[in-house]
Amino acid sequence: MKSFLMLCSAATCALATATIVPAAAQQAPAPAAAPAAAPVAKPVPVAELVKRVDIPYQEFTLSNGLRVIVHTDRKAPIVAVSTWYDVGSKHEPAGKTGFAHLFEHLMFNGSENAPGDFFEPLKQVGATDFNGTTSFDRTNYFETVPTPALDRALFLESDRMGWLTGAITQEVLDEQRGVVQNEKRQGDNRPYGLVYYTILEELLGSTPYGHNVIGSMADLDAASVDDVKNWFRSHYGPNNAVLVLAGDIDAKTARPLVQKYFGAIPRGPESTPPAVTIPTLPQNKTVVLKDRVAATMIVRSWAVPGINDPDAVALDVFGEVLGGLASSRLDNALVRGDKIAVQVSAGNQSMTQIGLFTIQAIVKPGVDPALVSKRLDEVMAELLAKGPTADEVMRVATTSVSSRISGLESVGGFGGKAVALASGALYSGDPAFYKKELAKTAAITPAEVTAAANKWLKRPSLTVMVEPGEREAYQESAPVAAAKPDPNAPKAEPVKGTRGKMPDVAAIGDLVFPKVERTKLSNGIELVYAHRTAVPVTQVVMSFDAGVAADPDGKLGTQSLAASLMDEGTTTLDSTAIAEARERLGASIGGGTGTDRTILSVSAPSPNLAGALDLFADVVRHPAFAPAEVERLRATLLTGIASELTSAEGLGGRALPPLLYGTANPYGKLAAGSGDPEVVKALTRDDLVAFHRAWIRPDKAKVFVVSDRPLAEVKAALEARFGDWRGEGPAGVKSFAAAPTPASPRILLVDRPNSPQSLILAAQMTPLKPDQELLTEITANEVLGSGFLSRINMDLREAKHWSYGVRGGFSWLEHAVPYTISAPVQADKTGDSIRALIGDVRDFLTTNGVTEKELTLTVNGAVRELAGKYETSGAVLSAMQQNDLRRRPDDFYSTVAQKYRAMTAAELDAAARAALDPNRFLWVVVGDAAKVRPQLDSIGLPVEVVPAAALARPAPAK
Incomplete structure (x- = not known):
């Protein structure tokens, strides 16, 4: 499925039946001698699949107009809480664009009875999938919580519906205005980032849909506290909302709870759609x-x-x-x-x-x-x-x-069952509209x-x-001075709450992770399997011990091109026939290249599993690498590489690896991004065939499956299609004899002119051993760099509002454990942001380690979120692969709660201090050198400036 480069939703489609052309008649021989692929099994009728789509629900309405929809799903002890308001950017009058989205942010910053950031009490109870979004038509807030935490979630949602305005101060408004403006800069800074503005203005400008949801800088700057409070009073009443509860709940239980928390909120003005x-x-x-x-x-x-x-x-x-x-x-x-x-x-x-x-x-x-x-x-x-x-x-x-069908496994989040019910109710007056x-x-x-x-x-x-070409100056690129509050006005204090403290949370049980079973096909391929019955879907991942580290020396990009061609033609089916076949099956076949592994995968409704595996086996075993397709995909890859060299993220991703790993370590190949363009231009079909023979072979493979079908059935299906597969010739070998050799601390400034933001990357090669359990180090970093409430994010986003979001974390590779921070910041705060990051990390590692409050929050959140975190088959499948790569036992997540509860603040501090040292950080900054370089000279590190074009070709291995 392809997605638009702009904000349009992903489109799924299909097209006319194409003739199945025997590829072998026109192409060079297949890379390995093999019998012709068996015909693909016929799919079940689409009417049969339609029967599998159902979300039973009950509903009731409170006297204040709040519409409540309840769906019961007992597969896990979690409940999705989804609140949708009938207010979006189409309701904004001229001069107040961006208000709906700004208010989405404000409603996460505390209410009268729940002061402070909403992420903290949600994290404390183990909420997952918690966020908010704004569109042209609506604003929504959602979280999935353990069942014992439902009272607290309803308290929080009701408090921001009925008791919010007293918590909105000038300070809160200024903070979130800055965050939203950096969110806008981040989007604008991307290639093609201005297209959607033009489409809306030129095509829909005469309608309420004619401006972007995020609004204009000038309108955001002009917003006053009174403006936003009046906006809230006009649109966020209970009669203008739909509340969906989906999961371990029923209507009989839900009604008194909803009445208790929402019943006292008065009706607001009736929402009317604009003409x-x-x-x-x-x-x-x-x-x-x-x-x-x-x-x-x-x-x-x-x-x-x-x-x-x-x-x-x-x-x-x-x-x-x-x-x-x-x-x-x-x-x-x-x-x-x-x-x-x-x-x-x-x-x-x-x-x-x-x-x-x-x-x-x-x-x-x-x-x-x-x-x-x-x-x-x-x-x-x-x-x-x-x-x-x-x-x-x-x-x-x-x-x-x-x-x-696949989407129905999740009760909440961005696209689960709660979303289907809420969107139907709000947009069409019918929860079953889907x-x-x-x-x-x-x-x-x-x-x-x-x-x-x-x-x-x-x-x-x-x-x-x-x-x-050079992007022309546009209205939004220049900063606009925010309206200054009256210095003589008395400082408004947040209104004190009147509802009492938030509800306590009862004991939350530990995760029951699915039993993981292991067996082998007759040719030795290991099969790792978990049984899940929530939806009739089978997901299969074939993981090969390859990855970027396996790209041939001097031929970086071979793997990228080979992987892109795998489903673009086999010895019996051309690329169109493959695409049509998987569409008839409702199957998806994909692939990807990680640092240590190359992945090929298939997912399909289980009634169509036989046909999906027929097609998948053909793709894996018999890629044709047809000359015409090689040339077509070569052009596509070269365009993608050129695109990497125009984006801040792509440039940063190329600039950092040589500093972190050197050129002799296999991980230094990450500097090539999707490939070396000169190499990709020269690759031959023989190069691709050789790569497939060396790496995409049974002795390099391991299969991971999550399915509602029993193991015996799944194994038999895989055995029939892969059991006779044999490797041909010598297998590929990766050598990690050369250890990573980080450069001395410095700042590499990649010049990307006219960038409204700078992307800051900081990295260090840690002394951690990847074959050891790193749970303590990862948990310590929850406080410092991972997640919304981390020290560095709360500083640069919430306190200083110089960024839309800052993250730091360990990359747990098979042979190394680097630590990396990513911070996109407004261009004029680049130098100050680096100094702030250095200060935050140094402070955490020395005088201000993990507090008892942070320890409790982090441990509680990590333990309580487990049921929601591993709700879906996809999450279980990912965990199975990570456990295998990291040499963890298959039942790791069934025992991890005990490990979290045993942690102490002192242990977390010791782990972080042994792993991290800000004096060893390497820095990459991607931004406008003319604006940024003067900010870097006083930091105390050598600064090297390189043009973006210099990153097209990585340094050769030594």
Whole structure:
């Protein structure tokens, strides 16, 4: 599934049935002699999958108008609490853009009866998936808590609904205003970061949806305490909200609890949706922007109806057929066929009162963008004229249902069952709206899709073209002076609470981690398995002892290119046929490269497991590395590498490894990012075949599975497809004889002109041994650098509001344990931020170690969050792999609570002090050297300035 480079939601789609071309007839021999792949087993009918999608619920409404929806799921002792308010950026009047999102932040900063940051009491009870988000249509707050902590969660949610304004002071407003502005700078600082502003202004500017959710710097600066309090009073009443409780709860238990905590909150003003007319441009319009990007991007957009319109589902389906999944019309025409684009996508972003249908293409460097634009029009015109096929529509339905089934395992978070119920209730007045959408998708006809698309997408469109070049100055780039409070005004003190203390939390039981079983296939591949029955889905990960460290010396990028080609053609199926087959199965096949392991994975509804494994085995064992596909994916990879060299994160990721590891250690290869561009240009098919033979082989593999199907069935299915697999030739070998050789402490400044933010990276190679248990060190870092409440984040984000978020943590690699801090900060505070980080770390390691309060908070949070943390099969699957890589016992998480409870502050201090030394930190800063260099000279470290282009090629191994 592909995602847009802007803020559009991910699009999933499918396209016409392509002829299955025998690849071997046109291509060089396969890398290893093997029998032809068996035919892929047929998928079950989509109607059968639809039956698996169900979220039973009960609901009631309090006398003050609060709508409450309850779903019972007893699989784990946790409850998702999700509060949705009918207020978003579309409700903001001129001059007050960004208020809804600013208020999302303010509502995390304490209320009258729960003063201080909300993250602390949530962390104390072991909350997981706790956050808040703002969109055009709504603001939501959510957390998943252990069942005994439900009272406290409801107290907190009700207190910020009914007792918030007294806690809003000028200091709190200034703090969160600064945080939001740095969130905005962080987004703007990315390549293509200004595209969405232009689309909204040019296409939807006449509607309440015409400005970005995050708002403008000037409006945020102008906001006063009275402004934000009035905003709250106007929009956040209980009658303007939906509360969903999902998990270890039922309606009979929920009603008195909700009444107890929310019942006394008075109704507020009734929310009324603003008037919205779907705009139509008088004629096609093109806007050209310049930006620091590696390739031209074309984005074509239309304003269309919102989610409740009868045409919404048809437009969703059309978008998916046009440009969503790998088999889309645009992929086949522009990426595989003409090879004039390296990435394409299309999809329909539905809000409640309006929608945005978007087509996007990243132009292959060297190709005329006008040609790509012309081909976009031609493919679109053909699909509008002839419509999708029945097979395409069926594949859209299958992928949609499969995705929803997987999402139903989580009770809360960003996309679980609570989200499905709350969004349906708020947007459409029906908690079961998700089910009606899926049913309509499964039943829709090609003719209905074609009619809706012709109705809305033959109207004039807006095209935004982003070309490589220097980004022009824009209104938001210059800081605006915030309104100054009256110095003679009396200082407002927060209102003292009247509801008493927060509810206590009863004892919370320890995690019951699924039993992990181990067995082997007949060829020796180890199978590590856990049984989970919450959803009928099987997830399989094949982990190979390879990773970036296995990239051939002098040929960095071989693994990246080889991995990208694995599912782009086998000896019997071409890339389109593979994509279509997995869409019919509702399966996803993916891969990735970590530092120490290369991963290939498949996930599918268990009724389609046989077919998914047929396809997966073909991809793993018989990649064709067809010459035409090699050239196509080579161009895509080179464009990706060039893109890395335009982003702060990509540049920082390339600059740091040589300083930390040196060039002789295999981990120094991380300096190549996705690859050395000159090497990638010269790689041959033989290089890729050799890599596959050396590393993607059974004696390098271990299989991890989480499934609702029994182990015997899963093993038999894997044995049938992989049991006769044998390696060919010598296996690859990684040598870690050369230890990491860190450089002397210094600051490397990577010049990225006109950056509104600087990315600061600080790193140290610790003396920790990766084959030892590091739980104490990791727990100590919870206080210093990991998580929202860490010392460094609370300082630079909350106290100084110079950053949107700062994180520090250990990278527990197989052969080394470095420590890294990442801090994106506003450019004019770069030097001060480095000094603050040094001070925070030094203070923690010397005179101000872990306090008893921090110890209690950290231990309680770590123990109590375990049930929520490992709620899903994906989380269990990840834990199984990490335990294996770190040589932990399979039952580690069943015993870890005892280890946490035994920790003392003195032990945490000793562990941190033995591991970290700020005097040994290496610093990389990615930012505007003209603005940043003068700030660094007084820090006391040597400063070296390099241009971004210098990082394209890593230093050769010595």
